[in-house]
Amino acid sequence: MAAGSAIQIPSRLPLLLTHEGVLLPGSTMRTSVDSPRNMQLVRSRLLKGTSLRSTIIGVIPNTSDPTSDCDDLPSLHRIGTAALAVQVVGSNWPKPHYTLLVTGLCRFQILQLLKEKPYPVAEVEQLDRLEQFTNQHKSEEELGELSEQFYKYAVQILDAVRLEERFKMTIPLLVRQIEGLKLLQKTRKPKQDDDKRVVAIRPNRRINHIPSTTEDEEEEEDHDDVVMLEKKIRTSSMSEQALKVCLKEIKRLKKMPQSMPEYALTRNYLELMVELPWNKSTKDRLEIRAARILLDNDHYAMEKLKKRVLEYLAVRQLKNNLKGPILCFVGPPGVGKTSVGRSIAKTLGREFHRIALGGVCDQSDIRGHRRTYVGSMPGRIINGLKTVGVNNPVFLLDEVDKLGKSLQGDPAAALLEVLDPEQNHSFTDHYLNVAFDLSQVLFIATANTTATIPPALLDRMEIIQVPGYTQEEKIEIAHRHLIPKQLEQHGLTPQQIQIPQVTTLDIITRYTREAGVRSLDRKLGAICRAVAVKVAEGQHKETKPDRAEVGEGEDCKEHVTEDAKTESISDTADLALPPEMPILIDFHALKDILGPPMYEMEVSERLSQPGVAIGLAWTPLGGEIMFVEASRMDGEGQLTLTGQLGDVMKESAHLAISWLRSNAKRYQLTNASGSFDLLDNTDIHLHFPAGAVTKDGPSAGVTIVTCLASLFSGRLVCSDVAMTGEITLRGLVLPVGGIKDKVLAAHRAGLKRVIIPQRNEKDLEEIAVNIRQDLTFVLASCLDEVLNAAFDGGFAVKPRVERLNSKL
Numbered sequence: 037m038a039a040g041s042a043i044q045i046p047s048r049l050p051l052l053l054t055h056e057g058v059l060l061p062g063s064t065m066r067t068s069v070d071s072p073r074n075m076q077l078v079r080s081r082l083l084k085g086t087s088l089r090s091t092i093i094g095v096i097p098n099t100s101d102p103t104s105d106c107d108d109l110p111s112l113h114r115i116g117t118a119a120l121a122v123q124v125v126g127s128n129w130p131k132p133h134y135t136l137l138v139t140g141l142c143r144f145q146i147l148q149l150l151k152e153k154p155y156p157v158a159e160v161e162q163l164d165r166l167e168q169f170t171n172q173h174k175s176e177e178e179l180g181e182l183s184e185q186f187y188k189y190a191v192q193i194l195d196a197v198r199l200e201e202r203f204k205m206t207i208p209l210l211v212r213q214i215e216g217l218k219l220l221q222k223t224r225k226p227k228q229d230d231d232k233r234v235v236a237i238r239p240n241r242r243i244n245h246i247p248s249t250t251e252d253e254e255e256e257e258d259h260d261d262v263v264m265l266e267k268k269i270r271t272s273s274m275s276e277q278a279l280k281v282c283l284k285e286i287k288r289l290k291k292m293p294q295s296m297p298e299y300a301l302t303r304n305y306l307e308l309m310v311e312l313p314w315n316k317s318t319k320d321r322l323e324i325r326a327a328r329i330l331l332d333n334d335h336y337a338m339e340k341l342k343k344r345v346l347e348y349l350a351v352r353q354l355k356n357n358l359k360g361p362i363l364c365f366v367g368p369p370g371v372g373k374t375s376v377g378r379s380i381a382k383t384l385g386r387e388f389h390r391i392a393l394g395g396v397c398d399q400s401d402i403r404g405h406r407r408t409y410v411g412s413m414p415g416r417i418i419n420g421l422k423t424v425g426v427n428n429p430v431f432l433l434d435e436v437d438k439l440g441k442s443l444q445g446d447p448a449a450a451l452l453e454v455l456d457p458e459q460n461h462s463f464t465d466h467y468l469n470v471a472f473d474l475s476q477v478l479f480i481a482t483a484n485t486t487a488t489i490p491p492a493l494l495d496r497m498e499i500i501q502v503p504g505y506t507q508e509e510k511i512e513i514a515h516r517h518l519i520p521k522q523l524e525q526h527g528l529t530p531q532q533i534q535i536p537q538v539t540t541l542d543i544i545t546r547y548t549r550e551a552g553v554r555s556l557d558r559k560l561g562a563i564c565r566a567v568a569v570k571v572a573e574g575q576h577k578e579t580k581p582d583r584a585e586v587g588e589g590e591d592c593k594e595h596v597t598e599d600a601k602t603e604s605i606s607d608t609a610d611l612a613l614p615p616e617m618p619i620l621i622d623f624h625a626l627k628d629i630l631g632p633p634m635y636e637m638e639v640s641e642r643l644s645q646p647g648v649a650i651g652l653a654w655t656p657l658g659g660e661i662m663f664v665e666a667s668r669m670d671g672e673g674q675l676t677l678t679g680q681l682g683d684v685m686k687e688s689a690h691l692a693i694s695w696l697r698s699n700a701k702r703y704q705l706t707n708a709s710g711s712f713d714l715l716d717n718t719d720i721h722l723h724f725p726a727g728a729v730t731k732d733g734p735s736a737g738v739t740i741v742t743c744l745a746s747l748f749s750g751r752l753v754c755s756d757v758a759m760t761g762e763i764t765l766r767g768l769v770l771p772v773g774g775i776k777d778k779v780l781a782a783h784r785a786g787l788k789r790v791i792i793p794q795r796n797e798k799d800l801e802e803i804a805v806n807i808r809q810d811l812t813f814v815l816a817s818c819l820d821e822v823l824n825a826a827f828d829g830g831f832a833v834k835p836r837v838e839r840l841n842s843k844l
Contacts, residue, residue, distance in 0.1 A: 044162070045118040045144060049094035050077050051156040052119075052136075053110070058194055059095045059117045061140040061164060067095075070133040073109075077155035078134045082121050091121045094160060095138060096146075097194070109152045115194050118142050118162070143194065163197050262289060265306055273315035278470040282309050301407065308414065309468070313421060317428040317476060321385040322353040334379040335372055336516060337509045340802075341365065341500055345380055360428070360478040362455045364436070364494075366486055367502030368658040368777075370552020373482040374434055376502075380480065381430035389420040394435035399445030402454065404467035414467040417454060417474070428476035436493075437483035448490050455479055455496045484656040503776045504551025504658040506807055507544055507784065514540050518557050526564040533567045535560070535621045542623055546633035549784065551658025551777065559630060566629045567619050643755040647747035649826070651739030652760040652782060652790070653731065654774030659781030661758060663725050664736065664743040668708065671719025679724030682732025689722055691763055692740040695819065696748070699767070703823075703831065705748040714748060735772040737763035738791065741819055742826045753826050758782045759791035767819040775799035783807050791816055791825050 052074055054067045069078055081090055095117045100110035123137035142164035150157045196202045269282045285302055292299045321327070327349055331342045344363070352358050365373040374390070381388035396402075404415035413419070420431060439448045453459050454474065462471040486494055505513065519535055548555040619625075627633075642648055647666040652659060677689055693714070696705060700712040707718045714720075722740065724731055738761040746753050760778055762770040771793045780803075782790050792799075794815040800808065814825040823831035 045092060045142065045160070047159060047161075048150065048157060049092065049118065049144070049160050050081050051094045051096050051112070051116070051158055052077060052138075053096055053098040053112075053156075055098040055100075058097050059119055059138060059140045060194070061117060061142050064122075064137065064139045065095075066135060066137050068133055068135055070131070073153075073155045075132070075134060078124060078136070080154065082124050082136075092141070093119055093121060093138070094144060094158065095119045095140070109156060112146060112149070112156070112158075113194075114146050115163075116144055116146065116160075117194070118144050118160075143197070262286070262303075265303070265310065268310045269306065272310055274309065274312070275314065275471065278309060278314070278468075281470055282306055301412075305407065305467075308418075308422065311422050312418070312472070313425050313427045314472075316426050318386050318426050320349075320352060320428075321383070322349055324349055324353070327383045330383050331379060334382075335376055336513050337505060338372065338376065338502065341376060341502060344498075344500055345383065349384070359457045359475045362457065362479050362481070362497045364481040364483060364497035364499050365502050366483050366499055368504050368551035368656060369484060370550060370554035371502050371504060372552075373502055374432060377430060377432040377480045377482070380478070384430065384478070386478065387424035387426050387429040388432070389424050389429050390432045390434055391416050391420060392434045393447070394438040395440060396447050397440030397442040397444065399447050399450040400466070402447050402450035404465040406466045407469070412467055414465050417463070418465045418468060418472065421472075421477075427473065428478070430478045430480060433479060433481040435483065436481040437485055437488045448493050451493055452496065455481075455493065503802075504780050505553065506780060506804055507541065508804075508806060510544050510553055510556060511537055511540050513553055514544075514556060514560065518553065518560055522557070522560045522564045525561075526568050528564055528568060528571065530618070532571055532618055533564070533621065534618045535563065539621050539623065539626060542626060542633075543630075545784070545786075546635055547626070547630055549635050551780070563621055563626075563629055567621075570619060643753055646750050646752055647743060649739050649743040649746060649753045650758040650787070651736050652758050652778035653733070653735070654777050659774065659777030659779070661781050661785045661787070662731070662736070662739070664739045665723045665725065666743045666747045667721050667723075668747060669719050669721070670708070670717060673715035673717070674719045675715075676719065676721040677723075678721070679727050680730045681724060682730065684734050685724075685732050685736055688734055688737040688763065689740050691765055692737060692744055693720065695741065695763065695765060695767055696744050700748075703745065703749070705745065707748070720744070720747075733772075734762035734770075735760045735774075737761060738769060738816070738819065738822045742822060745823055745831065746827075749831075751827055751831075754789070754828060756786075756788040757791065757826050758785070758787045758789070759822065759826065761791070761793045761796075761816065761822070763819060769793045769816050769818055769822060771795040776802050779803055779807065779811065783811060788812060789814060789825070791822055793817070 052067075052069070053071070054074075056067050057065055059065045069075055077093070081093065097113050097116075098110060099113065117140045119138035119140050121136055121138055125135045127133060127135070142162060144160040144162050146158045147161055148159045150159055193202060193205050196205055266283075266286050269279070269286060272279075274282070285306055289299065289302050289306070292302065324346060328342070328346060331345065335342070348358075348361060365376070367373055377390075378388050400415065402415050402417060404418060405412035414422075417431075421427065421429070433451075436451075439451075441448070453463055457475065460474040460477075463474045464471050481497055483489060486499065515535075515537065523529065523533070543559050544556060547559050550556075621629075642663055643650070649664050651662040651664055653662045654660075675689065675693060677686055681689075696703075697714050700706070700714055705714060706712055707714050707716055709717060722743070724736075738759050741763060742753060742759065745751075758778075760772055760775075762772055764770065775792060775796050776799060779790055779792075779800075788810075789812045791814040794817040797815055800813065814821070816822045816825065
């Protein structure tokens, strides 16, 4: 009120009608502005005003319905409060509105309403001028939230101008509220001893200031914990920089009250620093022979990967301080990239920790949050070290090719420091804010493709390709690992079920089409579930009825006698029966359990007419065969391409038709009217089936040329031939990638001949010997050689081929 006596408010005030509460002099209130009149007041008076007087408004309680949409000005309360607008905040959600922070200055009385639109303005008279407080009283009682009736009582208080009237009206309301709080406290207070109850009712004793034994004990225990924490910090083997930071934080912790939020944050930080393995490590098992046996037992094939692990062990045996390599296993799903990382940790005798990076789009997941944020925590690297408890574990960074990017930063960029051997010896997490040595950690990343990995991150890793499995490798993996695992999971034994290798081959060729073995594992699980049902039903039939179920009375003796006879007969029969025979899974059982085959060999059927050829494509899921179909019709010489083709593949199609048009006379290729101009009054349509799958790349060039040559010549392409290779406008065949995966796809499809670029001959060394023996490879350097190999009896003109070969 003292402040109100020194303030002279304007005689004319704009009126803000509020229904959220009653503003009293000296108090502060935050109110929402969403009505048209109030919003116009804010825009015209507060946002455009420049003087101090323009920020003084009159706040009037709105006693009408706040949800009413009536345009008429409601009846105004005659007493209001002059207020200073301290803050104005605007928002458009869920609808346009403003939020005002106002401070009450003094009260006024409305003398006359001057205008109503666009916002009300009234002539007012200031009421609070000379009255001042003689004494200031501070109430420490917590009154809680006011009830709805307090709004009504507050408006009565607002009408009281004299100080004596205000005290008379306010004191009864406060006393009633305090009595209600005391009564509520008594109902919630648990039963206590008589002595404590006596102390509680003394009027002059402050209960909150009486120290209890329990509180003292808790304080002493907490003090002892801080002392123990300091002792752990001093005896830990952390770096000098980290020790200096921790000792500084422990001093702050001792001076800090436990009620402060920062107390818990600081203590959690110090406990993490103590738990980190600064100098704790495991000793590697460096026996090369034992490691080779262990890797061979856990994983079949993967020779290149096993060779790299054994090389690391050999070098580590010669040099103890070797930094951990940064390996990246790239291959299709289901080939064992993740499981081989666990086997490497088992071989080395190290701890293993997997970090899933798929979908991570925040760099704080790698570097951690700064401790200034609420709920801050270290990144996944530091948290993983805390979990394993050693500083030289095997970290598997799974799905590194599926990292995202968002407004919170780029996690792939944060991994640059982690995966750089020249920098990760001083990796700084934002939460720790001190350097930690990651140079002894063996990082293994997995990915399905390198196309989505940033070049800078890809440059820091050693890429090891993990291709798909051959049919023979899948059969061995199934009988060595998958079938025993499924039998154990379903409670079966080899004496109850037998799956021959022929049946496994049928599952691989007719029910799955993949580079890995995940679908094969699921099919074997379905077979085991079906057999488990048969075994359980057989055991149920062999269970005999309980004697207690037999009725009592006169017929009891007859039942017992007959049961005895039956038992003796059955016992004799059991002795004569052969032992239980296992359930043999053959092709008919497969059809009953798994249904009809999903993948039939349809190659010969689809190549039964001209204009169809088989290509080979690479995908992140492994190699696939790809059919290319062509047709022609009367038109205006247009080329139509369908099948969700990328720009590179579209360019390959245009290259193919241009080369064929320029060499049409050599190969005697004509359109329907007999013209060598293949597009004269003729439209060509090229289609790549599986239209829902996006396709791109230059390796389909030779397949498109062969398909169009078959269309215009009317000759069929050999049904056992697949091909891949990039073409040029001069008819040369250029090398492509993914040869091993493509060859495996051709082998899975039952094809016999594969046409590849001559410069890809070196890639055949990575293919298993048995696969190379089953296939015939044609190495082509030009399109003449491709067409000769794709058609029975050859295709090119022989003299021109000889001249071309002599020039090459």
